[in-house]
Amino acid sequence: MSDKHATTQQRIPQLDYLKGxxxxxxxxxxxxxxxxTYPVLRNAVYTFHMxxxxxxxxxxxxxEKRPGQFVHGLLRIAxxxxxxxxxxxxxxYYLGGNLGAHNAIGQLTAGSFLMRIATQPTGxxxxxxxxxxxxxxxxxxxxxxxLRGMGGLALMGVVLYGLTWAIEGLAWSNVIYFIIGVxxxxxxxxxxxxxxxSWLALLxxxxxFWFPENYDSGSLAGxxxxxxxxxxxxxxxxxxxxxxxxxxxYLGRNSLAIVVFSPIFTVLTKQLAPWFSFxxxxxxxxxxxxxxxxxxxxxxxxxxxxxxxxxxIFLKRQFYVPLES
Numbered sequence: 424m425s426d427k428h429a430t431t432q433q434r435i436p437q438l439d440y441l442k443g444x445x446x447x448x449x450x451x452x453x454x455x456x457x458x459x460t461y462p463v464l465r466n467a468v469y470t471f472h473m474x475x476x477x478x479x480x481x482x483x484x485x486x487e488k489r490p491g492q493f494v495h496g497l498l499r500i501a502x503x504x505x506x507x508x509x510x511x512x513x514x515x516y517y518l519g520g521n522l523g524a525h526n527a528i529g530q531l532t533a534g535s536f537l538m539r540i541a542t543q544p545t546g547x548x549x550x551x552x553x554x555x556x557x558x559x560x561x562x563x564x565x566x567x568x569x570l571r572g573m574g575g576l577a578l579m580g581v582v583l584y585g586l587t588w589a590i591e592g593l594a595w596s597n598v599i600y601f602i603i604g605v606x607x608x609x610x611x612x613x614x615x616x617x618x619x620x621s622w623l624a625l626l627x628x629x630x631x632f633w634f635p636e637n638y639d640s641g642s643l644a645g646x647x648x649x650x651x652x653x654x655x656x657x658x659x660x661x662x663x664x665x666x667x668x669x670x671x672x673y674l675g676r677n678s679l680a681i682v683v684f685s686p687i688f689t690v691l692t693k694q695l696a697p698w699f700s701f702x703x704x705x706x707x708x709x710x711x712x713x714x715x716x717x718x719x720x721x722x723x724x725x726x727x728x729x730x731x732x733x734x735x736i737f738l739k740r741q742f743y744v745p746l747e748s
Contacts, residue, residue: 436672437615437660438479443671444656446678448472449547450716451709453689456696460705466638471649473550474600474640476678478649480554481604482614486562493562497555499738500679504544504551506736507683511546512539514690544592546686552592557583557601576606596641600649618650620657627651669747674717676744679737680724681717688719 449472451457452465488496516531539545544552564570564579580602587595607617628651631637637644660668674681692712699708724743727733733742 434676435614436668437657438483439672439675440660440663440668441653441656442476442479442675442678443673444675445472445476446674446681447671447713447717449476450681450685450689450713453547453685454709454712454716455693456699456705456708456712460703463635466635467632470638470640470645471652474597474645474649475653476550477553477597477600478604478607478653479614481557481561481601481606482608484558484561484601484605484608486558486566488562488566493566495738497558497562500551500558501555503679503683503737504548504555505540507686508540508544508546508548508552509536511548511686512536514687515545518690542590542592547682548686549592549594549597550682553594553597553601556586556590556593557598560586561601561605572609576602576609579605594641596639596645599646600640603646615657618653618657620661621654622658624651624654624658628655673744673746677721677724680742681720684720684723685716687723688716692716 448468452468452472458465485496486493512531560579560582564575564582568575568578570578580599583593583598583602584595587593587598607614610617628648631644631648631651637648639645640649663671689712692715695712696708699705699711702708721743724733727736728741728743733739736742
């Protein structure tokens, strides 16, 4: 294994495009009505959408930084996680029952509140929780201990595996995908040289998706599905209309905003579901709800910039990334 090119990555259009697709899938299948209407499709998508996101996150994680720079970069994820996870817990406690949330919180003390933030993330915030811990371990092993190659990767895996036993909200079935992303980077090759674009990925995907027992991201079949979906979507990128690929890239560059703000708007759109009872397919609800959630997230990020809140919450002057012309 070579660490020759394991340095800071420039923005890669194909990876922003992938992130945009996977973040849209995250929003879609956090809509309760869509989950209920399409349970099998929901299970299939859950096999790969956030797993693929973690592979990309591991590949793009930059640990070639001095301690101060690294801590600042990590806080850009950790601070929003703590703030929005805390807000989510409060909402689920005080309003979850009234809003019909399936994960409403019945009892909450100061101790359980802090424990939930530290070890039991809820909603989509588990992704940020996993990313913070995995990136921190990655930096300690490769930058602080200066391990390289398979030795560094093995130690990182052992440490993270141990942490999954100590931290309830940290799942090995998620961590392994971050490690896969690091492995791809440490090979010293470009992402698309390892997971190559291929239409042939469609054939084994059909076979794997035919059997519902494969819908498990923590299984070998789940890993295969994740890699094959990435390969197939990269093949689609080559023929995707420019306007559509640019839109997905735009969403991908704003994926953190969609992760942190989406639960707020997802809860609100749940109240709209009865209005769409006339449509048994729930497609009309999906179009409206998806527009509200994604649009609300992007507007919230833009508003944070305008109100100068981005410096406090996201530790950067400009959080919202505008659509490229």
